[in-house]
Amino acid sequence: MATKSLKAKGNELAESNKQLDILNGGIFAEGELPFFKDKINEIGHFPLRPKKLEILQINVGYMCNQVCEHCHVDAGPDRKEIMTRETMAQCIEIIRNTGAHTLDLTGGAPEMNPDFRWFVEEAAKAGIKDFIVRSNLTIIRANKKYYDLPDFFKKHNVHVISSMPHYTRGKTDKQRGDGVFDKSIKALQELNARGYGMPDSSLRLDLVYNPSGAYLPGDQMALEADFKKALKEDFDIQFHNLFAITNLPIARFLDYLIASENYEDYMYSLVEAYNPAAVENVMCTNTISISWDGWIYDCDFNQMLDLKVASKVKHIKDYNEDLLNDRNIIISQHCYGCTAGAGSSCQGTVA
Amino acid sequence: MADSYYDPKDLRKFGKISEWSEELGTKFFDYYGAVFKEGALSAREKSLIALAVSHVVKCPYCIDAYTKDGLQKGITKEEMMEAVHAGAAIESGATLVHGVQMMNKYDKLSM
Ligand code: SF4
Numbered sequence: 001m002a003t004k005s006l007k008a009k010g011n012e013l014a015e016s017n018k019q020l021d022i023l024n025g026g027i028f029a030e031g032e033l034p035f036f037k038d039k040i041n042e043i044g045h046f047p048l049r050p051k052k053l054e055i056l057q058i059n060v061g062y063m064c065n066q067v068c069e070h071c072h073v074d075a076g077p078d079r080k081e082i083m084t085r086e087t088m089a090q091c092i093e094i095i096r097n098t099g100a101h102t103l104d105l106t107g108g109a110p111e112m113n114p115d116f117r118w119f120v121e122e123a124a125k126a127g128i129k130d131f132i133v134r135s136n137l138t139i140i141r142a143n144k145k146y147y148d149l150p151d152f153f154k155k156h157n158v159h160v161i162s163s164m165p166h167y168t169r170g171k172t173d174k175q176r177g178d179g180v181f182d183k184s185i186k187a188l189q190e191l192n193a194r195g196y197g198m199p200d201s202s203l204r205l206d207l208v209y210n211p212s213g214a215y216l217p218g219d220q221m222a223l224e225a226d227f228k229k230a231l232k233e234d235f236d237i238q239f240h241n242l243f244a245i246t247n248l249p250i251a252r253f254l255d256y257l258i259a260s261e262n263y264e265d266y267m268y269s270l271v272e273a274y275n276p277a278a279v280e281n282v283m284c285t286n287t288i289s290i291s292w293d294g295w296i297y298d299c300d301f302n303q304m305l306d307l308k309v310a311s312k313v314k315h316i317k318d319y320n321e322d323l324l325n326d327r328n329i330i331i332s333q334h335c336y337g338c339t340a341g342a343g344s345s346c347q348g349t350v351a
Numbered sequence: 352m353a354d355s356y357y358d359p360k361d362l363r364k365f366g367k368i369s370e371w372s373e374e375l376g377t378k379f380f381d382y383y384g385a386v387f388k389e390g391a392l393s394a395r396e397k398s399l400i401a402l403a404v405s406h407v408v409k410c411p412y413c414i415d416a417y418t419k420d421g422l423q424k425g426i427t428k429e430e431m432m433e434a435v436h437a438g439a440a441i442e443s444g445a446t447l448v449h450g451v452q453m454m455n456k457y458d459k460l461s462m
């Protein structure tokens with residue numbers, strides 16, 4: 001596992017324009033593979049346009065207790081970009097007035113933001129139907145001050161979505177670091193003990209699976225069945241749904257693909273698995289993403305590529321939902337990750 | 352022309368065999384697709400069978416393809432290696448069982 005972010009290492013892929021050069025150049029520029037734009041043009045979806053806004057995704061900072069090798073955020077303990085309370089207050093205003101039904105807090109490890117609990121308390125009062133926190137599980141066991149997070153989540157009826165690379169120790173620790181598996185198991189048991197993830201419980205606990213390497217996720221339902229069976233049999237753990245998410249060729253995952261000489265093959269796999277039926281429901285058609293410093297993006301991936309929305313409204317200080325929804329979505333070749341197979345979004349498959 | 356018989360990149364072009372015989376190519380890929388769907392056997396079980404057979408027929412393209420397919424399906428390396436051994440055991444058994452023929456012939460020819 002990595003120990004430092006690309007940014008801290010001074011790796012050139014920490015620069016978003018270097019990443020975009022790669023995604024726009026090479027096999028695409030040479031015409032070996034088609035540009036995403038041309039593919040979606042074939043089915044009349046260029047320019048890509050949003051539909052009704054349903055999900056507000058807020059990234060409260062890139063700081064994380066882990067440094068996962070596949071991380072598209074390039075998150076880690078060395079990342080200092082985190083949302084201030086002032087920006088959070090602006091977000092609360094938006095949450096109060098939005099037409100979206102879901103609020104999705106992500107990071108980094110959102111819990112590491114010192115104002116995280118304040119934000120959750122305020123946001124929970126703002127009247128949103130589904131309130132998600134993306135928790136990496138190990139944070140709950142990382143330090144005593146986080147041990148009560150399951151109770152805190154329960155108190156505010158937070159929907160917990162957690163990443164779990166595999167139901168075996170070996171594969172999990174390889175992707176996320178030594179000890180991650182045992183800590184995650186313990187955290188899941190704690191959540192189960194509060195009622196999270198239990199059959200018929202209204203306390204939602206979903207897991208996110210993404211491949212630990214240069215391959216695409218298999219069938220989401222089959223994986224969910226395997227995870228459910230193994231976690232129940234081995235650890236008596238239960239959860240609601242499993243979301244199989246494709247790794248997008250961005251940041252550390254892109255760095256890994258290039259370093260392991262898998263980049264071309266991976267892009268071929270993505271393009272080969274292109275599913276026109278997934279285009280209509282890609283995440284950016286119903287979600288917007290807000291960064292720690294209040295900028296607005298079509299999705300968390302575009303945020304990491306520093307591709308701000310193509311709209312007059314680029315920052316939450318000028319927020320206007322109608323104006324914002326009337327925009328063209330910015331795309332590049334990383335978008336093939338959202339349309340491969342059954343499609344991929346933060347809520348799992350889309351087709 | 353390539354100067355070696357196997358090029359990993361050729362696997363990407365597999366679909367092109369239909370270009371020289373659309374009818375047979377389409378029939379083959381339809382059949383192939385149907386075989387690997389969930390059925391009485393799960394897609395996961397079939398992937399492991401395919402991996403074992405890939406080794407027995409020693410097809411480097413199939414080995415690449417079904418190793419990746421196994422990873423996609425969450426199959427562990429222990430499971431994959433056991434499948435390869437199952438294939439290898441049948442293959443070596445198939446050689447060894449001919450030892451009986453050798454013994455029969457030996458006995459027949461000997462006084
Ligand atoms: S993948 Fe998640 S848990 Fe891992 S480093 Fe990135 S933000 Fe942290």
Ligand code: SF4
Binds near residue numbers: 282283329331334335
């Ligand atoms: S990467 Fe972002 S912009 Fe591209 S298709 Fe996916 S959600 Fe949309």
